[in-house]
Structures are given as C-alpha cells and as structure tokens.
Amino acid sequence: MLEQEIKFLPGVGPKRAAILTQELKITTVAELLYYFPYKYVDRTKFYKIREINETLPFIQVKGVITNMEVVGEGRAQRLVANFYDGDNVMELVWFRGIKFVKGTLKKKFPYVIFGKPTEFNGKWKLVHPELEEVVEEAEKKVGYIQPFYNTSEKMKSNFLASKAIQKFQHSAIQLCKGKITETLPLWLIDQLKLMPLETALVNIHFPFDPPTLRRAEYRLKFEELFYIQLKLLHLKHERQNKFKGQIFKKVGTFFNTFFHNHLPFELTGAQKRVIREIRKDTLNGKQMNRLLQGDVGSGKTMVALMISLIAMDNGFQACMMAPTEILAVQHYQSVLKLIGDLPVNVRLLTGSTKKSERLTIHKQLLDGSLNLLIGTHALLEDIVEFKNLGIVVIDEQHRFGVMQRARMWRKSFLPPHVLVMTATPIPRTLAMTVYGDLDVSVIDELPPGRKPIRTFHYYDNHRAELYQFIKKEIALGRQIYIVFPLIKESEKLDFKNLEEGYEQLRIAFPLPQYNISMVHGKLKAAAKDQEMQRFKNKETQILVATTVIEVGVDIPNASVMVIESTERFGLSQLHQLRGRVGRGADQSYCILMSSVKLSHESRQRINTMVATNDGFEIAEADMRLRGPGDLEGTQQSGLAFDLRISNLAKDGQILQYARDLAEMILATDPLLLDPKNHILTRQLLALRKNLLNWGAIS
Ligand code: ADP
Ligand code: MG
Numbered sequence: 130m131l132e133q134e135i136k137f138l139p140g141v142g143p144k145r146a147a148i149l150t151q152e153l154k155i156t157t158v159a160e161l162l163y164y165f166p167y168k169y170v171d172r173t174k175f176y177k178i179r180e181i182n183e184t185l186p187f188i189q190v191k192g193v194i195t196n197m198e199v200v201g202e203g204r205a206q207r208l209v210a211n212f213y214d215g216d217n218v219m220e221l222v223w224f225r226g227i228k229f230v231k232g233t234l235k236k237k238f239p240y241v242i243f244g245k246p247t248e249f250n251g252k253w254k255l256v257h258p259e260l261e262e263v264v265e266e267a268e269k270k271v272g273y274i275q276p277f278y279n280t281s282e283k284m285k286s287n288f289l290a291s292k293a294i295q296k297f298q299h300s301a302i303q304l305c306k307g308k309i310t311e312t313l314p315l316w317l318i319d320q321l322k323l324m325p326l327e328t329a330l331v332n333i334h335f336p337f338d339p340p341t342l343r344r345a346e347y348r349l350k351f352e353e354l355f356y357i358q359l360k361l362l363h364l365k366h367e368r369q370n371k372f373k374g375q376i377f378k379k380v381g382t383f384f385n386t387f388f389h390n391h392l393p394f395e396l397t398g399a400q401k402r403v404i405r406e407i408r409k410d411t412l413n414g415k416q417m418n419r420l421l422q423g424d425v426g427s428g429k430t431m432v433a434l435m436i437s438l439i440a441m442d443n444g445f446q447a448c449m450m451a452p453t454e455i456l457a458v459q460h461y462q463s464v465l466k467l468i469g470d471l472p473v474n475v476r477l478l479t480g481s482t483k484k485s486e487r488l489t490i491h492k493q494l495l496d497g498s499l500n501l502l503i504g505t506h507a508l509l510e511d512i513v514e515f516k517n518l519g520i521v522v523i524d525e526q527h528r529f530g531v532m533q534r535a536r537m538w539r540k541s542f543l544p545p546h547v548l549v550m551t552a553t554p555i556p557r558t559l560a561m562t563v564y565g566d567l568d569v570s571v572i573d574e575l576p577p578g579r580k581p582i583r584t585f586h587y588y589d590n591h592r593a594e595l596y597q598f599i600k601k602e603i604a605l606g607r608q609i610y611i612v613f614p615l616i617k618e619s620e621k622l623d624f625k626n627l628e629e630g631y632e633q634l635r636i637a638f639p640l641p642q643y644n645i646s647m648v649h650g651k652l653k654a655a656a657k658d659q660e661m662q663r664f665k666n667k668e669t670q671i672l673v674a675t676t677v678i679e680v681g682v683d684i685p686n687a688s689v690m691v692i693e694s695t696e697r698f699g700l701s702q703l704h705q706l707r708g709r710v711g712r713g714a715d716q717s718y719c720i721l722m723s724s725v726k727l728s729h730e731s732r733q734r735i736n737t738m739v740a741t742n743d744g745f746e747i748a749e750a751d752m753r754l755r756g757p758g759d760l761e762g763t764q765q766s767g768l769a770f771d772l773r774i775s776n777l778a779k780d781g782q783i784l785q786y787a788r789d790l791a792e793m794i795l796a797t798d799p800l801l802l803d804p805k806n807h808i809l810t811r812q813l814l815a816l817r818k819n820l821l822n823w824g825a826i827s
Contacts, residue, residue: 131159131305139300145289152281158301162330164294165349165774166276169336172243173273178217181246181253188255189243190214191263194236199227210234212242212255220254239263274336298334306331313352314808317790324348333774347783350775355787359809360816361565362791365418366799368566372544374416375519377408381442383471384435391469399574400428406570407436407548411520417546420526420564423572424744425552425708426579432572433522433548434464440546441473441500445519448502450509450537452525454479454654455661459683460524461503478504478513481654509536520546552708556748558777558784565788582711584719584739586695595720596637599689603643603670607715608687612706614697615650615675630693631673644669648678676702678709685713695721695738696731700751703738730754752778 135156136146149155155164176188195218197210208223208231221242223230244258278294309327311318318325324332329348336342396404403421410417423429437447449464451457461477468475476490476499490513493499497516502508518541526549538544549567560569587595599609611634613627627649634645646660646669664672665684672678672687690710692703703721710717721735737750777784794806801810 131157131162131309133158133304135161135297138297138304141297141300145287148284148287148289152284158304161297161301162305162334163773164278165333167279168277169342170275170277171339172275175241178212178214178219178253181219183246183248186245187243188246189241190219191239191241193239194221194234196236197231197234199231212240220252221258221260222254222256224257234260235262274339274342276334276336295334302331302334312808312812313355314805316805321351323351326352346774349773350780350783351787353772353775354780354784355791356812356816357562358565358784358788359791359794360813361562362788362795363801363813365566366795368418369415372416374411374414374546375443375445375543376414377411377439377443377445377519379442380439383438383441383473386471387435387438387468391467391471393467394576396431397428397572397574397576399423399572400432403432403570403572404435406568407432408439410568411436411439411546416544417548418567419546419548420560420567420569421548421550421572422555422560422569423550423552424575425705426712427552427572427575429524429550429552429572430460430463431467433524433550434467436548437501437520437522438473440519443519445517446494446497446500446502446515447520447522448504448508448515448518448537448540449522449524451503451505454481454505455648455657455678455682456524457503457505458658458661463683464501464503473500474498475501475503478502478507479654480505480507482507513540515540517541518545520548523547523549526551552705552744556745556752556777556781558781559748559752561784561788562777578714579711580714580716581742582707582717582719584707584721584742586721586723586735586739588725589722590725592722595691595722598718598720599638599671599691602689602718605715606686607689608664608667608669608684609671609689609691610678610687610706610709611671611673611691611693612678613673613675613693626694627673627675634671634673638671643671645671645673648672648674650675676706678706682709683712684709688713688715688717690717690719691722692720693722695723695735696727698734700734700737700747700754703734704744704747707738707742749778
C-alpha cells in the first residue's frame with residue numbers, strides 16, 4: 130500500500146500527481162505520508178466578534194451571512210459580506226474570485242469562518258477568510274487542530290494548496306490504516322514508551338489533541354535522528370574494522386628536540402590534552418579520523434605541527450592543506466620559523482608554485498626526502514604522490530568539500546590518519562550530525578594573557594569617531610584591519626566598494642604619515658603576498674581587504690578589526706574576522722560599522738557579536754537565526770540535510786538521547802545480528818540507498 134503510486138489515490142489523478150512529484154518529489158503514498166505539516170493552528174476554540182483583538186493571530190467564529198454586495202470599481206472592486214455571530218457583526222471581504230464566491234455563499238446559513246483579523250476604521254474584518262459550512266455540529270469538520278503544509282506557487286495555482294494536501298493525507302491514511310509496518314524494534318518502543326508508527330503518522334496529520342500531537346512528533350523526530358546516528362556510528366565501526374591505521378610507535382628526535390629547544394611558549398592544558406588524544410589514536414592500529422574544533426586563536430596549528438613531527442619520527446611524511454594561498458603561505462612561514470634549525474624538509478605547494486620547484490617537490494615526495502608538504506588545493510592533484518604519507522591535516526576544513534577530503538585518502542597505500550581542523554565552531558548537535566562518524570577533540574582554552582576583544586557597533590554616520598579612534602591606536606603603534614564585504618553576485622561591485630573605501634581612507638589617513646596596504650581577490654598571488662608582507666613588517670599601518678583575510682591570518686600586532694557593512698556578513702564570518710585580532714598582549718577591538726537601517730535579523734546578529742566572544746554561543750545563535758541548513762559548512766558537507774521533522778536548533782536533547790541509544794546498541798551488538806534488532810538492519814539498508822557512503826569519504 131505504501132509503495133503505491135500517488136496518482137491512484139482518490140482525488141489525485143495523473144496531472145496533480147505529476148505536479149506533486151515535480152514540486153515535492155512525492156511519488157508514492159509513503160512519501161506523501163512522510164510529508165509533514167510545518168505548523169498547526171488550533172481550531173478547537175471559537176471566538177465571539179467582541180472578543181477579537183490585535184493579539185490574536187487567527188480567529189474562528191460561528192455565525193451567518195446577513196447580506197452581501199459588490200462594491201467599488203476596477204481594481205478596487207470587492208465583495209463585502211456582513212457576518213453576524215448572534216450579537217455583533219463583522220465584515221468579510223474578497224478581492225479575487227468575486228463572482229465565484231458570490232455564487233456559492235448562502236445567506237442565513239450557518240458557517241464557521243477562519244482567518245487573520247484586521248482592523249479598519251475601528252471595525253474588524255477578515256480578508257479572504259476560510260469558510261466552512263456547519264452541516265452538523267457533531268461532524269469533525271470544525272473544531273480541530275488544522276495542519277498546514279508548505280506548497281509552492283505552482284501548486285497553489287493548480288488547486289494544490291495546503292487544504293488539498295490535507296485531503297490527500299486523509300485518503301492515504303484511510304488506505305493504509307492497519308497496514309503500516311513498524312520501523313523501530315518493539316523492545317525499543319516499549320522501553321522508551323514511544324507511540325507506534327501508525328498512530329504517530331495518523332496524529333501528525335490529524336492530531337487528536339495537542340498532547341497526542343506532541344507524542345507523535347517526539348516519536349517521529351526520535352526515529353529520524355536515531356537512524357542518522359545509528360548509520361553514522363555503524364559506518365565508523367565498519368571503517369575502523371576495515372582499514373588498518375599506521376602506527377606511530379615512538380616519539381623521537383624531531384618531536385623531542387622541538388619540544389625542548391624550539392617551543393616558544395608553554396602549551397595550554399587543552400593543547401596538551403588534544404595531543405594526547407591524537408597520540409592515542411595513532412597507536413591503536415586503527416585509522417584516525419578526527420575533528421579538531423577550537424576557537425580562533427586557540428593554537429590549533431601548533432597541535433598539527435607537533436603531531437606531524439611524531440609522524441616524521443616514525444619515518445612518515447605529513448601534509449597540511451589550507452583553503453587559501455595566504456593561509457598556506459602563512460602556515461609555511463610560521464612552521465619554518467618554529468622548526469628553526471631542525472633538519473626537517475618542509476616545502477610549499479600552491480597554484481603559483483614555479484614549475485622547477487614543483488618538479489623538485491614531486492620527486493622528493495616520491496623518494497621520501499620531503500618530510501612536510503604545506504599547500505592549498507594544489508595538493509589534491511593526482512600528480513602529487515607520496516612515498517609514505519602518515520598524516521593529513523586539513524585546516525579550516527569547512528572550506529573544503531567532502532569529495533576533496535576523500536581524495537587525500539588515496540595519496541597513500543594505507544589511508545593516512547586524517548585530522549580536520551575548524552575554527553568555525555558549529556553547534557554540538559550539528560557536529561554530531563555532520564561529523565557524526567568522526568571523533569571530536571576540542572581546544573576549549575585560549576593561550577594565557579589574551580585580553581577578551583571588545584566589540585562595538587557604530588552607525589556609518591559616526592565615521593569621524595571611528596577615524597579618531599583608529600588614529601589613536603596607530604599612535605600607540607598598533608595596526609588596523611579594515612574589511613569590506615565580498616559581493617558574490619558582482620565582482621565588479623565588490624571591487625568598487627573596496628576601491629571607494631580605499632579612496633575615502635586615503636583622504637582621512639594621508640601620506641606620508643599613514644601607509645595603507647590593500648588586498649583583494651583580484652590581485653595575483655605574488656602581489657597579494659607582497660602587500661601582506663608590508664603589513665606584517667609594519668611598513669603599513671592599515672590593511673584594507675575583502676574577506677580573503679578571513680581565515681587564519683595571524684598578525685599579533687594588529688589590534689583593531691573594522692568591519693564595513695557588517696549587515697552583509699553572516700555570524701560565523703564575523704566571528705572569524707574578529708578572530709584576526711586579540712592575538713597579542715594588547716587590548717584589541719572589533720568595530721562593526723553598519724547603516725542605520727537594519728533588518729531585524731541583522732540587528733540580532735550585530736547584538737550577538739557585541740554580547741559575546743564565545744564561538745560556540747555564536748554558532749548556536751547563528752543556527753537559531755538561520756536554521757541549520759544554511760550554516761556555513763553544512764552545504765558543502767554534502768550530508769543529505771533534508772530532516773523532515775527534526776530541527777537541530779531545537780531538538781538537541783532528543784538527538785543526544787538518540788545518539789546514546791545508538792551507541793549503546795552497537796556496543797552490545799556491533800553487527801546488528803541479534804534477531805531483536807533485525808528491523809534496524811532493514812532500515813539501515815533502506816537508508817543506505819539515500820545517503821552516500823560517508824565512512825569512506827569524510
Ligand atoms: P588557530 O587555532 O586559530 O589556528 P593559531 O594556531 O593561528 O590559532 O594560533 C594563534 C596564535 O597563538 C599564534 O600566534 C600562535 O603562535 C599562538 N599560540 C599558540 N599556542 C600558544 C600557547 N600555548 N601559548 C601562547 N601562544 C600560543
Ligand atoms: Mg588556524
């Protein structure tokens with residue numbers, strides 16, 4: 130029954146079925162049943178007209194139409210009916226379908242009207258109300274919890290609005306009642322006191338009452354999240370059993386010399402803990418797949434370098450991949466500086482590496498004399514082959530696609546250990562879902578002596594004060610970043626923005642007292658590098674840039690980050706940008722410039738930035754504001770993110786519970802061979818059809 134095609138369902142037919150398939154990807158009855166309402170309106174309550182006030186989003190009133198007439202001319206023409214509830218009268222108004230509506234309305238006949246009330250000249254009215262005939266009070270047509278389904282414009286114009294979907298759901302349930310097979314093991318349903326699947330599906334579309342609806346939602350959300358977690362954890366177990374990992378048996382001269390003679394500071398407790406966690410992974414003979422999360426400036430690069438040194442101590446090669454050339458160059462330079470006279474052969478490979486250097490790199494990678502390769506996407510090219518790659522570090526991994534990461538797996542006979550790092554904290558729930566098959570380490574401690582960055586919001590008309598402030602900071606020997614938004618749709622406009630900004634700054638900060646560098650996406654790598662170097666060497670006091678400097682750039686003397694047109698940036702981007710300052714011992718500042726006119730959402734973003742420096746808090750706020758699907762990193766992550774009913778911003782508790790249970794089940798029955806778990810195997814197989822094989826690619 131569930132696999133039956135939708136076109137055979139009463140009232141649907143081939144034409145509407147085609148539209149449903151096209152617009153909602155619904156072809157079978159099962160797919161229809163799993164198309165859930167996005168909201169409900171409680172229509173169990175009836176109002177009297179005198180009770181109506183502006184706080185009510187919807188009202189429902191019983192009464193009769195006492196008279197109606199068409200008034201106005203042309204586009205202002207409308208049908209106005211007086212609706213009488215026994216005590217008072219209100220107006221019902223139609224602007225469209227006037228003739229049709231007028232033909233169907235019956236006077237002195239009991240109706241229930243429903244809609245959003247509006248006030249005009251002290252009188253309440255309903256524009257385009259929903260209207261239901263009260264044939265018999267007892268009938269279930271009125272006084273229920275009404276589901277609302279999302280529909281497209283095309284659907285609406287083909288008489289496939291929410292109400293129509295509701296009717297189809299009714300037919301679908303009639304058809305399938307008593308025949309829907311359970312998708313969770315009975316023992317689990319019993320233990321968690323979950324609602325059976327069929328009851329849940331009936332009540333999600335036609336809730337008996339609000340408490341029953343909540344139980345139905347819980348059951349369906351739990352199931353959805355549970356299977357995703359079971360799937361991810363199952364893949365993780367599978368991967369760990371399938372792939373042997375390289376063993377980094379000893380800690381040798383590279384690491385020890387570095388640790389005792391080169392380390393310029395004491396490691397933080399969190400850095401030490403994470404190094405121990407990774408170290409453990411490289412000893413157990415299993416391939417490591419670990420996500421290292423740590424707020425901007427928490428010192429992830431140091432962790433990556435120290436692990437790479439251990440790999441080298443065991444005769445392996447290591448590589449670090451960064452998403453931008455600037456960042457790769459910076460890693461390269463800081464690694465060179467850190468290792469000093471250690472006999473480590475480190476090289477840089479990017480899109481602009483010269484051909485002769487390239488050839489040397491390829492040769493040294495193959496003969497094993499190159500120890501550490503740092504680079505950009507250029508590392509992914511097939512021609513880049515290693516003799517014995519032991520570990521791959523991928524920095525700012527959210528900038529890479531899943532497929533790109535997968536390619537690094539094939540760079541070695543045995544898959545290398547993989548450490549992905551991100552400074553874009555993502556909410557825990559999202560991490561569990563997007564990176565659910567990875568182990569996670571967190572650096573939750575900043576190096577000592579950092580003063581929290583102070584963040585201020587200025588409107589554009591206070592620019593003079595901003596310039597005052599910048600001059601004061603420059604006089605103290607500090608340096609300033611000024612960032613302009615990148616406008617994706619129009620590179621030209623983007624450039625113009627930056628150029629104009631630059632011109633304006635030139636006037637406010639004249640030569641020879643003030644020197645300004647400018648960096649943007651259109652510059653050639655060498656020119657970009659030169660500009661960055663001038664700033665790094667303190668030859669310039671101000672660096673004007675687009676978001677190319679967003680990730681990773683590390684210049685401790687820069688203490689002010691000015692962000693222009695803040696409203697154009699997303700929260701995680703703003704947090705990244707702010708993370709460019711606050712790296713030295715001086716008090717740092719982040720100044721958010723914006724126009725005076727701000728949307729509600731922009732204002733909330735800015736307020737969040739001003740209120741907190743905590744990346745995780747910001748990530749949570751971002752998810753609440755935008756929803757998980759839009760968060761940076763989730764789109765490229767490729768995870769089929771069509772959660773039908775769960776919301777990662779709201780259902781964190783259910784998710785954690787589901788993950789714990791999945792973990793518990795796999796701990797006692799790793800291959801899911803126990804007969805009481807056979808439903809789980811069946812459902813996982815069904816899921817496998819829909820999801821890519823994450824285990825082998827993340
Ligand atoms: P991120 O985690 O954002 O990549 P980085 O690795 O760029 O951070 O480190 C930020 C800065 O902090 C660098 O200048 C680095 O040298 C410094 N740093 C790292 N670890 C420590 C530490 N334990 N104590 C002091 N400074 C540190
Ligand atoms: Mg970094």
